[in-house]
Every structure is written in C-alpha cells, then in structure tokens.
Amino acid sequence: xxxxxxxxxHGAYVWSAYGLTLAVVxxxxxLARAKLRAAPQRARELATQAEAPRKQPTVRRLQ
Amino acid sequence: MKxxxxxxxxxxxPYVYRLADRLCPWLGGLGGALLAVGxxxxxxxxxxxxxxxxxxxxxxxxxxxxxxxMMAYVVMAVASAIGYVWRLKLAHAVAVSAAPxxxxxxxxxxxxxxxxxxxxxxxxWQWGDxxxxxEALLLFLFLGYLALREAFDDRDKADRxxxxxxxxxxVNIPIVHYSVEWWNSLHQTSTLLAEGGPAMTTxxxxxxxIMVAAFTLTFYWLLLRRLQAxxxxxxxxxxxIRELVGEGAR
Amino acid sequence: MxxxxxxxxxxxxxxxxxxxxxxxxGPNGSGKTTLLRVLAGLGLPTSGSVTWxxxxxxxxxxxxxxxxxxxxxxxxxxxxxxxxxxxxxxxxLWRTDTNVELILEELKLGSVAHMRARYLSAGQRRRVxxxxxxxxxxxxxxxxxxxxxxxxxxxxxVVDWTRRHLAEGGLAVIATHQPDEFAARGALMxxx
Amino acid sequence: xxxxxAVFSRDLRVAxxxxxxxxxxxxxxxxxVTLFPLALSPTAAQLRExxxxxxxxxxxxxxxxxxxxxxxxxxxDGTLEQLLxxxxxxxxxxxxxxxxxxxxxxVPLICLVPLSAYTFNIPAAALPTxxxxxxxATPTLTVLVGLGAALTVGLRRxxxxxxxxxxxxxxxxLIFGTRATDLSMxxxxxxxxxxxxxxxxxxxxxxxxxxxxxxxxxxxx
Numbered sequence: 164x165x166x167x168x169x170x171x172x173h174g175a176y177v178w179s180a181y182g183l184t185l186a187v188v189x190x191x192x193x194l195a196r197a198k199l200r201a202a203p204q205r206a207r208e209l210a211t212q213a214e215a216p217r218k219q220p221t222v223r224r225l226q
Numbered sequence: 227m228k229x230x231x232x233x234x235x236x237x238x239x240p241y242v243y244r245l246a247d248r249l250c251p252w253l254g255g256l257g258g259a260l261l262a263v264g265x266x267x268x269x270x271x272x273x274x275x276x277x278x279x280x281x282x283x284x285x286x287x288x289x290x291x292x293x294x295x296m297m298a299y300v301v302m303a304v305a306s307a308i309g310y311v312w313r314l315k316l317a318h319a320v321a322v323s324a325a326p327x328x329x330x331x332x333x334x335x336x337x338x339x340x341x342x343x344x345x346x347x348x349x350x351w352q353w354g355d356x357x358x359x360x361e362a363l364l365l366f367l368f369l370g371y372l373a374l375r376e377a378f379d380d381r382d383k384a385d386r387x388x389x390x391x392x393x394x395x396x397v398n399i400p401i402v403h404y405s406v407e408w409w410n411s412l413h414q415t416s417t418l419l420a421e422g423g424p425a426m427t428t429x430x431x432x433x434x435x436i437m438v439a440a441f442t443l444t445f446y447w448l449l450l451r452r453l454q455a456x457x458x459x460x461x462x463x464x465x466x467i468r469e470l471v472g473e474g475a476r
Numbered sequence: 477m478x479x480x481x482x483x484x485x486x487x488x489x490x491x492x493x494x495x496x497x498x499x500x501x502g503p504n505g506s507g508k509t510t511l512l513r514v515l516a517g518l519g520l521p522t523s524g525s526v527t528w529x530x531x532x533x534x535x536x537x538x539x540x541x542x543x544x545x546x547x548x549x550x551x552x553x554x555x556x557x558x559x560x561x562x563x564x565x566x567x568x569l570w571r572t573d574t575n576v577e578l579i580l581e582e583l584k585l586g587s588v589a590h591m592r593a594r595y596l597s598a599g600q601r602r603r604v605x606x607x608x609x610x611x612x613x614x615x616x617x618x619x620x621x622x623x624x625x626x627x628x629x630x631x632x633x634v635v636d637w638t639r640r641h642l643a644e645g646g647l648a649v650i651a652t653h654q655p656d657e658f659a660a661r662g663a664l665m666x667x668x
Numbered sequence: 669x670x671x672x673x674a675v676f677s678r679d680l681r682v683a684x685x686x687x688x689x690x691x692x693x694x695x696x697x698x699x700x701v702t703l704f705p706l707a708l709s710p711t712a713a714q715l716r717e718x719x720x721x722x723x724x725x726x727x728x729x730x731x732x733x734x735x736x737x738x739x740x741x742x743x744x745d746g747t748l749e750q751l752l753x754x755x756x757x758x759x760x761x762x763x764x765x766x767x768x769x770x771x772x773x774x775v776p777l778i779c780l781v782p783l784s785a786y787t788f789n790i791p792a793a794a795l796p797t798x799x800x801x802x803x804x805a806t807p808t809l810t811v812l813v814g815l816g817a818a819l820t821v822g823l824r825r826x827x828x829x830x831x832x833x834x835x836x837x838x839x840x841x842l843i844f845g846t847r848a849t850d851l852s853m854x855x856x857x858x859x860x861x862x863x864x865x866x867x868x869x870x871x872x873x874x875x876x877x878x879x880x881x882x883x884x885x886x887x888x889x
Binding site: 561568 | 671747
C-alpha cells in the first residue's frame, strides 16, 4: 500500500496537486452555499429599505 | 432586435431561480460521483505514463481545471455581452457568478501545472512552458475583472463597465494564447503540456474524459448556486423573494 | 428611479409641449440632478423611458442631439484654455457660427475674453456656461440650478433668456430652489 | 471631420499648456531604464541581453503613467459630459482624443527609446527595427491604455487598477516587439513579428475606439 502513496517518488507532487484541486472544489462549494444562505437575509435588508416611504412626485400646472 | 419568446422566459429571475433549484441536485450529485470515480480511477487503476511515471496522473486534473477556467471566462463574456446589449440584469448576474469560479479554477490549474512540471524540469516555475504562462495571464484577466467590479459602488454601472472589459478580454484571449504559443516555439523548451498532453492510451483516456465531465457538471452546479444567491440579492424587494424568504430558502 | 440601494422616486410621468417650461423643485438629494441627467440621456432610468420626439434619449442620433442642451453644476470649461478658446471649441462641436464676441458683450465678459478659465470667478464661469448654452441653439434646455453663483443682474439675464427661449417655441426643464423667479402661466411644477 | 479636428487640436493645445506634465512619462522611462544597470551588472554583454526586454517593459509602464490625462481631466471639469451630449459621434471624438494622446505622450517616448537603447549598447543596426516595432505597437498600446482610462473614468482613484486591467493584454505586444528587436540584433530579417504587430494594430484601431466610446458613455453616467 505504501508504494501507492510513494508513487515512485512523485507522490508529493501528485498528492499535492489532487489535494489542492479537492480544496478548491470544496472551497467553491462552501462559498456558493454560504452566499445562498446569506442571500435571504440580504434580501430582507433590501426589502426593509424598499419599504421606506416611496416618493411619489407631484406634477401640477400653474394657472 | 425582437427577442425570441423563450429568451424572455430565461430572462425572468423567478423562473431561472426555480429552474436552478430543480437542476442543481442532479448536477451536484452526478458531478460529485464522477469526480470521485474519476479521481480513484486516475490515481489507482490507470497505468503510469512510460515517460513521466506517476506524476502523469496529474493529467486527470490539470487540463480539466484549465478548461473550466477558460470556459468560465467565455460564459462570463457571453453573459455580460447579452446583459449589455439587451439590458438583461439576469445575464449580468450569470457573469458575476461565473467570474470567481473561473478565477479559482485558473489558479488551481496554474498550481497543478507548476507541480506537474516539477519532476520533469526540476523547477517549480518553468517560464518556458506556454500553458503555465497563459494560465497566469488568464488569472490576471480574472483578477482585473473582479477588481474592476469591486471598484464600483453602483451595481448597474459595475455591470455595464465590466461587461465591456469581459468582451474585450475574450477577444484578446485567442491573441494572447497564440502569441504565447508562438513565443514558446521560439525558445524550443520541452512543451510537456502540449495541446493534447502526452499521448494517451485508451485506458488513460477514460478517466480523463470522466474527469472532464465531472468538472463540467461541478462548474455548472457552482454557477447555478451562485446565480441563485445573486438573483436573490438583485431582486431583493421583489414580492416572490419575500415569499421565498418567508419559507427560508435552503 | 433608484440610486444604489435607495429609491429616489417612482411613477413620474409628464410631457412637455413646445413653448412650455417645467420647474423641478425639491429638497437636496431628492433626485433633481439625477432626473435631469436622465432626461439629457446621461444615465438610464431604472425602469420606464425618456423620449424626445418619440426617440429614446440615450440613443439619440447625432442630429437630434443638437436639439438638446444640458447644463449641470460643472461648467465644462477647460481651465487652461481662455474663454474665447473654450467658446470657439463649443461652437465647432455644435457647428454654430454665432458671433462669440457679441454674446460675451451681452454677458459683460468682454474684459475677460482672453483670460484663462482658471482665473475666472465662479460667477464669471457660470456666465461663460450660459454663453455656451445660448450658442448651442438647442430647442430643449435642461438646466440644473442655472442661477447659482450669479449676481442679481446675472439672474435677471437668465430669466430673460429663458422667457425669450420659450417665446420662440423652445422648451426648458429647470431644477431650481427659487421657482418663483421663473414662474410663468402654464408652466409645469414637478415636486420630487 | 470638423469635429475630429476640433477635439484633436483642443486636446493638443491643452496638453501643451501643461507641457510639464508631458515630461512625467519620459522621466519615469529614463529612471526605470537607468535602474536596471544598477540592479544587474553593468557589463556590456549582459546588458545587451537584457536591454531589449527592459526597454519594452519600461515603455509599457510609462505609457500607463501618462494615461490619467486622457479622460479623467475632462470628466472632472465636465467637458467630457458635454462632449458626449454634443452633436458629434462619440467614436470620432474618441479617435481624436486617443490620437492626440498618442502623439503627445507615446511618440516622444519612442524618440527616447533609441537613445537609451544606445546606452544598453544595442547595436545601431538594430535601432531601425526597434523604432519600427515601437511605431507599429503604438496604436495597439494607445487603444489599450485608452480603454483602461475609459473603464476607470467613473472611479475616483481608478489609476491604481488600470495596470492590472491593461498589462495582461499588452503581452502580445511585448512578445512580438522584443522578438523583432532580437532578430534584428542578430542580423536576421524581423519581418514576421513586425507583420504580427501591424495586424494587432489594425485590429486595435478598428475595434478599440468602439469599446472605448461605450466604456466612456457608461463611466460618465
């Protein structure tokens, strides 16, 4: 089994490469989920701002 | 320019949001499974390369991550071009979602490329190799795009300005790619990572293709999840978001 | 009409006929300048449309642009060029051959005509901007607080020019904090 | 064409009124070029080897320096706004501004390069090709720098990220430019890279200003 990990001396490179790729995939998955979880809360913030009194401009003609 | 009807369907955020919800479980599940299968196959069962020995196993991840990086840039450029021309906020949302994924995978491709070069050239950073040079330039383009987007506080202006940068970037990518390739041919260093990579026997090809499919599915899963988050953020005050928020999105 | 995360105003609809004036009033930050810039085609409304003679303002062809003149807070003068050079450049862009010296006399800028714009006072710079407005010969005037920094005489001049412009069938939308200066029968009063 | 001349001559006049600012990129170039012999050994052979690359990179960097004047000055005093609203096609105005900018900043830079090439004892025979390569690269470089300026015109302190946006796109110029000079230094014909530079120039001059005009319109909002 140890031969499998040594990989004829190249083990360090192969494993570090696979390790980093796995890390990048996991980081991205985590980031995507985190953004999705945070989104509704962010939406609530926006919603409250939107609730602020809407300015309805008045247009009238001078006599 | 009148848009075809189905195009409008993809233009409406609620439709796309629910579509993403339906697609993601499939993309994620299949992508994850293929990743596992491909990795195990590549590491354990595929034969070592007669020249480079074991380090050739990186061939199952480096070209894939590089390809994802490039695909992400093209998706980003096409989406922002559509967003710019037809003023579709959703298209800009796709571009915003694709950019960070592309940057991450290009960085990963850069690292795995460098590590792959190590045993053969004895150096971590072989400037001679065109692929690594091109990956680095592509990463700078991504970082430039992300930096420009962060520099604007008004989202609509950020969308339209970065769209122009993305389109100019995608026009320049082939130019940069071939000039780096041309430049490399002058210095005749061993192009280990030649276009097709070392000649691949069929039993190496299968895990290679599995990994390509795995990364593609994973990319689109990531893209859709980020797109959903971006949609909620951009449509914040829309009614359908409030119902969604009410029930607490997963 | 949104700016960043804030909704400035919504459901605003008005039409302007020739020889009609629209006055834009409202507290600071109510979106007067933003609205004027959108009317000029310098920005896009979050939703809705702005049209001049039925054409979308942001995509006006070059000829239609000659009919619309916008004067914002910035006077659009190159500080290193003299007043006359600035005006000649403006005339070249707008392809008008109006007599520069005549307008300068009317604005009492004759004495500073060959002085660099950086040495002018704010009021004088505002007058040069008015000169450019007059020279452009545009049908629609979009003015953002045109009377700031002007002395009584300057303000009277602006009011007089606007009246004459309207009398000749021109249109104007003016953002101002003193609406009564420009008030005229039939004018639209838009309060943001 | 009237508009082109108007904008072109105005920009030249404004640039010459502030001629001291024109010298900044030239001084910057000279400093960068003089730093390298300090950093490396001043031996002739090694300098020649590195010299060509140093000249080209220094040219790219100093052209970035001169970039701020292109749109930012006009944006701040409102003239850019009026230019976009005047009855003149924005693309023509962009062509005029970019050409004026190239004439005023890049051409003096190109005149400086052969002088410093001499100090790097690059053989005189290679100088004509070097200058030709620089001239062929100028249109593309100006358009890229112009695009960087246009993309960041709406930002208060845009200057800092322009390098990040523009430099990766100048890599082909660097590759073909240095290659042409190296070839001519060894006496070989340098036609191939020069043609490639010319091809890039045609692409940049034809498509570039459209992108720049679009970027300015958005940036000015």
